[in-house]
Amino acid sequence: MKKNSIFKHCVLRRLLCLVLIAVLCVTALAGCSGRGYKYEQKLNIIDDNYRNYYEIFVYSFYDSDGDGTGDLNGVTQKLDYIQDMGFNGIWLMPIMPSDTYHKYDVKNYCEIDPKYGTIDDFKNLVGEAHKRGINVVIDMVINHTSSSHKWFIDACSYLRKLDKDKEPEVAECPYVEYYHFSREKVNDTYYRVSGTDWFYEGSFWSEMPDLNLACEPLIEELYNTADFWLDMGVDGFRMDAAMHFEENQPEFNEQVLNGLYEHCREKNPDFYMVSEVWAGFSTVRDYYASMTPSMFNFDAGNTEGKLIKTARGTLKAAALAGSMVRYQNEFSQINPDYIDAPFLTNHDMGRVSNVLMNDENDIKMAGGLLMMMNGSPFVYYGEEIGMASKGSKDENKRIAMLWSSDSTAAGMTKGPADADKDINSAFDAVDKQLKDENSILNYYKRALRLRNENPEIARGEITLIDSLCQGYQAAITKSYNGSTIGIVYNTSDEVITVDISGTEISDMQIRGYLTLNNEEIKLKDGMLTMPAQSICILKQR
Known part of the structure; x- marks a missing residue:
């Protein structure tokens, strides 16, 4: 009984050690990635024409x-x-x-x-x-079709059969009106219809004849x-x-x-x-x-x-x-x-x-x-x-x-x-x-x-926070449907501290952020510390 108890105790200690090692590894990994991102919010996707x-x-x-x-x-x-x-x-x-x-x-x-x-x-x-x-x-x-489109093929075939002294008749070939045909080479974007004295417009390429959208x-x-x-x-x-x-x-x-x-x-x-x-x-x-x-x-x-x-x-x-x-x-x-x-x-x-x-x-x-x-x-x-x-x-x-x-x-x-x-x-x-x-x-x-x-990002009315917009630092608010968020930008290669106290976003808290390698953005006593090339979203709780 005693030996069995000692065996169980040893197994338990080993298991506890393994758990501790696992916890330490996770903690270390979290530390490397900015101690973990803790601002994930509930999705709020609106079914309208503002989309990604x-x-x-x-x-x-x-x-x-x-x-x-x-x-x-x-x-x-x-x-x-x-x-x-x-x-x-x-x-x-x-x-x-x-x-x-x-x-x-x-x-x-x-x-x-x-x-x-x-x-x-x-x-x-x-x-x-x-x-x-x-x-x-x-x-x-x-703007144009392929030169292999039936409309263009039929129009060109009609022009090849047309007497030189006769003007095209829409009643005979409706597609002749679908494109820009001319007896003159109007400019360098006009190309000859093979086998005729007619030209057609192709602004981008000879094989993409332009359509006549006035037709x-x-x-x-x-x-x-x-x-x-x-x-x-x-x-x-x-x-x-x-x-x-x-x-x-x-x-x-x-x-x-x-x-x-x-x-x-x-x-x-x-x-x-x-x-x-x-x-x-x-x-x-x-x-x-x-x-x-x-x-x-x-x-x-x-x-x-x-x-x-x-x-x-x-x-x-x-x-x-x-x-x-x-x-x-x-x-x-x-x-x-x-x-x-x-x-x-x-x-x-x-x-x-x-x-x-x-x-x-x-x-x-x-x-x-x-x-x-x-x-x-x-x-x-x-x-x-x-x-x-x-x-x-x-x-x-x-x-x-x-x-x-x-x-x-x-x-x-x-x-x-x-x-x-x-x-x-x-x-x-x-x-x-x-x-x-x-x-x-x-x-x-x-x-x-x-x-x-944050639907405010796509749909919100933007207001500059002038006192915070200088150089590589900027701050705005976006208001939508009675809700307002703040967005603060640091596009520099340096860590900066932004004093948001006394501004339109002074009562807001961090709601989320983007940093290059999961570094942390911190807000304490109105001072927002932002790593290089980072963006922070704030909102009142």
């Missing part, structure tokens, strides 16, 4: 059938990843039949490119997305196209090349946008539209006269936009805060119901990691700044892991999503055939970053969570 969007180039995203090309079923398989990241909207780059890899030259507006799947695959994708609270926006390319029968065709996709469950359109519908005719272009938007709202009152107006602040602002909800904010976004400049340190936080107020005041003056659409980069630009010279801290800072913006932020696939691009070649900006460092792993695509083969990311693939709490991916994940916890 993830831009997907289907071709390079996820391959479900092993042919090396991404597809719609691949997107469906990664919806859980998208949802877990904190996105509740996806923008699919063109999915309609096309002769090119990028598919911005549409051959048929009411079909799916066979490389991507079928209409049933798309319906399934939309249904599965909606089950997860994810809205689906698709690229709507109406009412064409507009009706496009409205029917919109109805087709709305019936499929699509929640919105991203309008490609909106400022080029008619060159230097913004009022006409705004009317086209408004007409399509209002048509779609008759079918779905919650329909969303975001338009590409790749121009400076004043032009983007003026396009809100279309009374459509969103324009991509190319003043804040772009490789030389204010968000990336602030992350890099060439623009001060106080200046960015001032720009945020300017966006709010001037956009809302034209369209009170506007929803800003900020972004960092997209499929036409070099990636963030390249622009910021693979500086992980600056890359995180850029993502954090984006996620504190009003409106609906858009994140280009792969930015959440710091993927690379190379040079100005478009294919190099649209390479295979790095789900794994193993190119033969399940779902990995080959990407565009003409992309350079030596584009290597400085950062790990998704599988490894998911396991690293200090990765770029997990930084994005927390930033998106903060956004989903």
